[in-house]
Amino acid sequence: MTVDPADVAARLSDLRARLDRAGGGGIEIVAVTKGFGADAIRAAVAAGLDRVGENYVQELVAKHAEVGDLLHDRAVRVHMIGRLQTNKVRQLAGRVDCVETVDRAGLVDELSRRCPGMHVLVQVNATGEPDKGGCDPGDVGALVARASEAGLVVDGLMTVGPTTGGPEAARPGFRIVRELVDRFGLAVCSMGMSDDLEVAVQEGSTRVRVGSALFGARPPA
């Protein structure tokens, strides 16, 4: 699936206008390139974005081989935003700057062993959907503490809105996660994707993760 850099630049200005209208002008944008090749990363960087997100370790490794130097030269931060198996963690070292999907103690322990000092977000499942990653809201404090004690740098929390129900259905969960960010004195609140970013900004997001609104519809996985 090829990506036209001019399309990405045009979609980025639309995205920035949407964020402005929602009151989130200066918010961080993670360009989610899952399903697309390294050309999506090149287009995002050319358009001026400085954070890219990957969901799958295998894709991450392949793209890093192609554009790792570009990412390094332009100081582009790479975010792991997909569900993470413990046995894949060692492949993140040297390739990823922030792991946004820390949701269990075993993952904290493996990250501290393989990627000491890694920046992380604790992912919260605020919708109760059983098939979603993330810890229960009530377990956030313990995970934040464990990660900090293990020498990881806990920047904040991350959440994904519900799969069905439309953007408004995401609001209650986003509100819970923002409250937790404040309760634990954290800085980053990563929530909002292409379809629900306005609601996320209204509820206090500091970082949106955007794929299809930048790159178009994803090829089927």
Ligand SMILES: *Cc1c(COP(=O)(O)O)cnc(C)c1O
């Ligand atoms: C795919 C994905 C995104 C981006 O989704 P879009 O709807 O394409 O913007 C954001 N966050 C996570 C965790 C994802 O898996």
